[in-house]
Amino acid sequence: MSKAARIRILSAGVISNFLVAAVAMALFFGPVIGSISPVDRVIAVDVLAGSEAQKMGLESGMALLETDGIEIRGLEQFYSALGSGSGAAKLKLFYNDKDERVELSRMPDRGIMVASIFQDSPASRAGLPARSVITGIDGTEIINLEGFRKKMNTTHPGQIIAITTGAGKTYQINLTAKSSAGKDDGAGFIGIGISGNAVFLAGAIFQEAPARQFLQSLKSIPSSGLxxxxxxxxxxxxxxxxxxxxxxxxxxxxxxxxFEPSGWAEPLGGRFFWIANLLLWVGWINLYAGLFNCLPAVPLDGGHIFRDLVQSAFEKVVKPKEAERFTRTAVALLAWLVLTSLLITIIAPFTHWLSL
Structure with a gap:
């Protein structure tokens, strides 16, 4: 068999991987994602260690379905349902493809969730932890993001404020001026990143699932270039x-x-998600299989193609035996380079331990 024929045969396998990946991804990010609609739902985004919620089996990522038998679709509805009942709050949640039922003390707090703490910020120096819920500032109840901004607009740099969290702790924070990179409106600066409104219940933090934003981010991947x-x-x-x-x-x-199927996919119900997941994994596996096979290292297809191309080039300037010897050397050096690069990629993230 000629080198050209062998190269065509070897290339066919790699090209088929990329074609399958392209078709599967096109279907996934096209008609499949386009037929999925967001559903308003509340989820547990965090559970404090040692809290009542954790002891009762509540875990981060659980989706709230009902409270005291009432279907829950939003955060305000959840808080209202907790406030209108009596005794322990009976929650029905969904996790690991099954329903879970939990009873928690009915002592909810509304506020805003702290997603992150800026380094060397007033909040960092005061010890305010990330993933806490701010429920009050200087005795003023903070029930949502609007209330938080309104209160902070009345503060100024150098002022010391008392921030209360859902866990019942209070932090004294000495406000500073905003950095020059941000818009300075004269208000005090805490140094926190906020993820929105939240309800704190027995050590568990609930927020509305960002389903619409998630779906939009997923749809934007193909158009985001590199x-x-x-x-x-x-x-x-x-x-x-x-x-x-x-x-x-x-x-x-x-x-x-x-999320739920909509339009032409609605009759399929939950089975539609199986189709979506199958297309995602078929596309992703074939993409990686094609990329891996392209590596110029024998015995991969890319290695055989590289060897035939290099040998053909050498045969134009040297004798066939010398061309074969030079080709073996070039292929061996490139194989070692590829292997070393892969090892460095795997090992590099752990090298910081060597300096400890």
Missing amino acids: QGFTYMLSLPFSGIPGFTQKGFPGFSGWLTQV
Whole structure:
């Protein structure tokens, strides 16, 4: 068999991987994602260690379905249902593809959730922890983001404020001026990142699932160029930035409670998510299979193609035996380079331990 014929045969396998990946991803990000609609739902975004909620089995990522038998679709409805009942709050949640029932003390607090703490900020120096819920400032109840902004607009740099959290702790924070990078309106600066309104109940923090924003971010991946391609490569492991940091293996678990098929896919019900997940994984696996096979290292297809191309080039300037010897050397050096690069990529993240 001639080298040209062998190259065509070897290339066919790699090209078929990329074609299958392209078709599967086109279907996933096209008609499939286009037929999925968000559903208003409340989820548990965090559970404090040692809290009543944790002891009762509540876990982060659980989707809230009902409170005292009332279907819950929003945060305000959840808080109202808690306030109108008596005794222990009976919650019905969805997790790991099954319903869970939990009873918690009926002592809810509304507020805003702290997503992050800026380094060397007033909040950092005061010890305010990330993923806490601010429920009050200087005795003023903070029930939502609007109330928080309104209160902070009355403060000034150098003022010391008392911030109360859902966990019942108070932090004295000495406000500073905003950095030059931000818009300075004269108000005091705490140094926190906020993720929106929240309800704190027995150590569990509930927020409305950002289903619409999540779906929009997913739809925008194909049109994001190189950055979108990078997201796609790591999608099952890194997930959608800002939404599913633990990875996005597809529409499973609590995600099936905040999305539903619509339009032509509505009659399929939950089975439609199986189709979506199948297309995602078929596309992703074939994409990686094609990329891996392209590596110029024998025995991969890319290695055989590289060897035939290099040998053909050498045969034009040297004798066949010498061309074969030079080719073996070039292929061996490149194989070692590829292997070393892969090892460095795997080992590099752990090298910081060597300096400890």
